[in-house]
Amino acid sequence: MGKLNALDLLNDYKELKLKKKSSNTVDAYVSDLNQFISFISKDFDFIEQQDIDDYITHLLSRNFKLKTINRKLISIKQFIDFPDNNNEYGGKISVEVEVLKVQRKEYLEEVITQSDFDRLIRLAEREKDYRALTTFYTLYLTGLKFRS
Known part of the structure; x- marks a missing residue:
């Protein structure tokens, strides 16, 4: 494989x-790739897995x-795959780029306070609303979270 100049490759990739793609998408990709190219500061065909890992660590630290x-x-993965899928460049850059796992937030930021729960119970008892009492206690006994 010949020497891959990252900036020349980026121009070809863009074209x-x-x-x-929309101009905003192109701008975002090019910006992302320029940041990565600046970070690795070496010929693109000498990129190693450690470069990707170091870049992720760098981004996390920032x-x-x-x-x-x-x-x-x-953006980087698609850019790295570009020479592999284009006969003009030949060769294979053997690094894997995997996205980071994002933990989805499936809980409420606002939770009921213990005193609010106690007031709901007193109100349901006063109104003799046994369905509400059953619901409140079910939620409470199955993991309803309170804030202090």
């Missing part, structure tokens, strides 16, 4: 692969959100 890091990684 061949990003031509159907407190980027996981969603942003994953967008950057997707």
Whole structure:
């Protein structure tokens, strides 16, 4: 494989692969890739897995959100796959770029206080609303979280 100059490759990538994308998408990809190219500061065909890992560590240390890091990684992955899928460049860059796992937040930020729960129970008891009492206690006994 011949020497792959990352900036030349980026220009070809932009012309061949990003031509159907919106200008905002192209700008984001190019920005992401320029940041990565600056970070590795070596010939693109000598990129190693450690370069990817170091870049992820760098982004995490700069407190980027996981969603942003994953967008950057997707840009890099598609860019790395470009020479493999284009006969003009030949060869294979053997690094794997995988996005980071994002833990989905499936809980409420606002939770009921113990005193609010106690008031609900007293009100339901006063009104003799046994269905509400059953519901409240079911939620309480199955893991309803209280804030102090």
